[in-house]
Amino acid sequence: MAFLADSVPMGEQTVTPREGRDQALPRSATAPDEVAPEPRGGRLARMRAPRRPRLWFEILLIAVSYWTYSLIRNAVPEQRTAALNNADWIWRTEHHLGMAFEESVNHAVNSVTWLIVGMNYYYATLHFVVTLSVLVWLYRSHPGRYAATRLVLFATTAVALVGYYLYPLAPPRLMNGGDFVDTVMVHQTWGSMASGDLKHMSNQYAAMPSMHIGWSVWCGLTIFALAKLPWVRILGLLYPVVTLVVIVATANHFWLDAVGGLLCLAFGFAVARLWYGTLPYALPRVVPARGTGGPLLPTKG
Template sequence: MSLLNITVPVEEPVWNSQPAWKLPGWAEPLIVSSILFGAMFLTRRRNYSLFKSKSQSGYLDDYSLNDSRDRLLSHNDYPNENSDEYVDIISTSKYPPKQRNCCGTMVHTPNTSRFKNNFHSRVLQKYPFLVEMLYWVINYAFYRFTSVASQHIFAKTGIWSVAEGHGIAVLETEQFSWLSFLFPVHERDVQQWFMHGHQNALTVLNKAYALIHIPGTVGFLCWYYYVAPSFDTFAIARRTMTLTNFCAFITFIFYPCMPPRLLPAEYGFLDTVRHDDAQSVWMSGKYVNTLAAMPSMHFGYSFCIGMTMVYHSGLFRRTLEQGESRKSAFWKIFYLAVGIGYPAFILTTIVATANHYFMDALVATCFVFFSFACNKVFYVFIPLEDLFLYSIRAEKPVPTTGSRFHERGGKI
């Protein structure tokens, strides 16, 4: 297939807009940290002291550990009470081991309830959102690893040329394959529309691309942890986003793909990010994967957030969760508008700034649906979580998700 079919005459861009104002390097980490620690404080367990007192003796026992994340699992914490195994364990231990169902095999893990009054364990019980913060630190570390892994795999062939070839292949697929009917509009046309008469709007989109992705996603998780009617509901959204991450990260490693803005000039794309110096501090540095256009996690996150907002509106649900009440017409419309508008805005942003192809968004959408269907795969890590908590001598915290929701009558 001739490359002339997707190349255009090279023209020097005429910039009528001034580069956007750049935030200082410390601003973005400060924003994200403020969101996280604000959520940690907002979702704290109230009327619970970090220091054990006689008046609080047995607090966690009274609170009912059945409300912890353990209830998300289809397993029995302990052997059947009528079994010989149960009798043997009870006779030899005050804290019988938990029994976990891992891929159809029953495994025993240490019971960490013996550590519930350790100080760091009480910190977790007071601020259970700390666990969510840890999960996303692990996610971010995994993302940083993708660049190193991909460069190692393609060291001999040269990752830059491989990624460029993949980017061109994406354009050819969109325009000339049997899937072309899914892409009636071309990315170059979208960017050119903004370049001719709407450059100030393009500058806004550049800053949105840099600033909304991480703070917006973190802010959503914090907000939904607080307002979700139950931890089960929040955990589905969080596990879906996490599995979408892992699917994307594996793709980043084995299918490096150059974003349109970095392709040779003859393909007609402009690097508006460089003009506006619109690079997020989270997406810069030695270990950032600049050749990770496929799929677009900007759109993957926004689509997952949007679908959660639509669900939260209650418009398309006949039944509500326990303790949840119907929202007013205003809030239903508000959540529906955000659920549709936010992914649409992000799609426009990633294409207009030439950071992604339309196909990147399509693949990200497929990953979200797959991850939603398979989100319970993370249950296999529960035994490892038990062992980790045992190694640090801490008890699993009871989530506070839904407590303030029910206090407000389910109207959040």
């Protein structure tokens, strides 16, 4: 058997079997808090442990979940009268608070054609593009945190459906007697569920809570918590701020709808915290392959 001699003080020497030394070496140079231990315990403990996401399952899950979300959201009775009455109440409440600024922002931005057209397309596209991009980034670079962070998004969206059912709300652009400009209709931009034939496929009175805010803040917090480059983290924080300006300027939401979106997001984080025992961003970045003590998933980005 081969041996390795290690120098020690006073000229003494000890020997350690090579096999034993190899076993004592660390399995990964990754920091301890970046590696998830192999799950132990009962079935529930194994279910709650971070695990390697499977691409085919995630694609199927996201597709089915969004289809279900759209189906339920659009199947909720529109309740036009209740939605308009609720919009009047929201508008009066904001005036009472001295914060009814949506109409001024809507008119000011609408006076700059290129700006409002850009915001219309922003509203119609980035809501989906950025959210999916963050999910893909999490899947590739933070597999140990992916499932928990995805759970936040799904729980947020699920509770929003309850809000659509219990509190139908017309957006400012559809208020009776309001002076808001429906920027999509005026500028004839494509892609919005509020325009053209698409408006007949979407519930126009599901403005509370705003998932544009719920999803954008989820994206922003995730990017800020996990990205390494400072300018990327700053962009993450700016994204929901710009989104708030867009939903108000296009008259698609009251600012109080944004508050509703934040409350839904807080619920989503609470669900993930209860299930995993910690916030998603505090979970290990990498996880062992399923059913083994390793190898560790590769660390990226």
